[in-house]
Amino acid sequence: MRSVPQFYTRNWEIGAAFLCSIADPSCQTTSYPSGGSLMRAIARTIVAGALSEFTHVQDGTYPTTEIAESVLTNVVSGVALVEKDQNMGSDAQRFFKRMDWGSGGKAFIRGTGEYVGVVPPSTRVDDEIFVIVGCQQLLVLRKHSGGNERYSIVGECYVEGCARGEPLLGRLPDHVGFSIIRNRSMVGESRRFRDLRSGDLFCEDPRLGSLGVELEEFRARLAKDPEAMLDVAPEVLRARIKGLKYIDLV
Numbered sequence: 001m002r003s004v005p006q007f008y009t010r011n012w013e014i015g016a017a018f019l020c021s022i023a024d025p026s027c028q029t030t031s032y033p034s035g036g037s038l039m040r041a042i043a044r045t046i047v048a049g050a051l052s053e054f055t056h057v058q059d060g061t062y063p064t065t066e067i068a069e070s071v072l073t074n075v076v077s078g079v080a081l082v083e084k085d086q087n088m089g090s091d092a093q094r095f096f097k098r099m100d101w102g103s104g105g106k107a108f109i110r111g112t113g114e115y116v117g118v119v120p121p122s123t124r125v126d127d128e129i130f131v132i133v134g135c136q137q138l139l140v141l142r143k144h145s146g147g148n149e150r151y152s153i154v155g156e157c158y159v160e161g162c163a164r165g166e167p168l169l170g171r172l173p174d175h176v177g178f179s180i181i182r183n184r185s186m187v188g189e190s191r192r193f194r195d196l197r198s199g200d201l202f203c204e205d206p207r208l209g210s211l212g213v214e215l216e217e218f219r220a221r222l223a224k225d226p227e228a229m230l231d232v233a234p235e236v237l238r239a240r241i242k243g244l245k246y247i248d249l250v
Contacts, residue, residue: 034161
């Protein structure tokens with residue numbers, strides 16, 4: 001576990017030095033548990049998933065995964081930052097800005113199974129990371145002494161390969177991302193899936209078929225209401241998702 005510095009308004013070299021402490025060129029050829037390279041996973045993690053493929057902002061302020069991985073690779077390979085990298089909208093500027101905003105002041109971890117993540121600074125070595133059904137964010141939880149599956153919340157976190165529901169539903173297809181859109185029927189915003197090749201938006205998670213549950217009724221409701229939810233009994237989910245369990249949050 002390593003503390004991530006807050007540096008963006010002061011000196012990008014601080015950020016670059018930190019990156020060199022958590023990655024090296026060999027990460028390009030090291031496989032990551034959920035797929036792709038370790039370099040790609042660290043690039044996505046250090047910006048806490050703030051990538052253009054998974055946000056509604058398409059104005060160039062968010063880096064793509066390709067840009068994030070390229071900048072990280074250059075930095076850890078010894079390619080020095082130059083004056084043009086400081087320009088607004090440059091690849092490096094987009095990456096370092098999101099790195100500072102997404103993980104600055106938090107802690108970078110390599111957890112069980114070689115997963116990498118960004119967690120609250122108060123996280124301890126024995127804390128656990130959970131995917132909670134119905135919760136949009138991963139949570140760091142601290143187990144109470146005495147067992148009985150009783151936990152307290154430490155805070156939200158980001159773990160590449162888990163942050164998009166992968167432990168429950170599997171990996172998203174490479175060509176599928178997210179867009180956050182203004183919801184006209186209710187106050188706030190809604191998430192839609194996006195085909196990164198065509199730009200088309202759609203409502204149904206393409207991984208739902210992996211649950212092996214009936215989807216016709218849900219799809220009929222979804223056609224009328226884009227905010228429709230799939231109703232599945234907890235015991236049905238437990239029978240279909242390995243490792244799913246009840247816990248008490250106290």
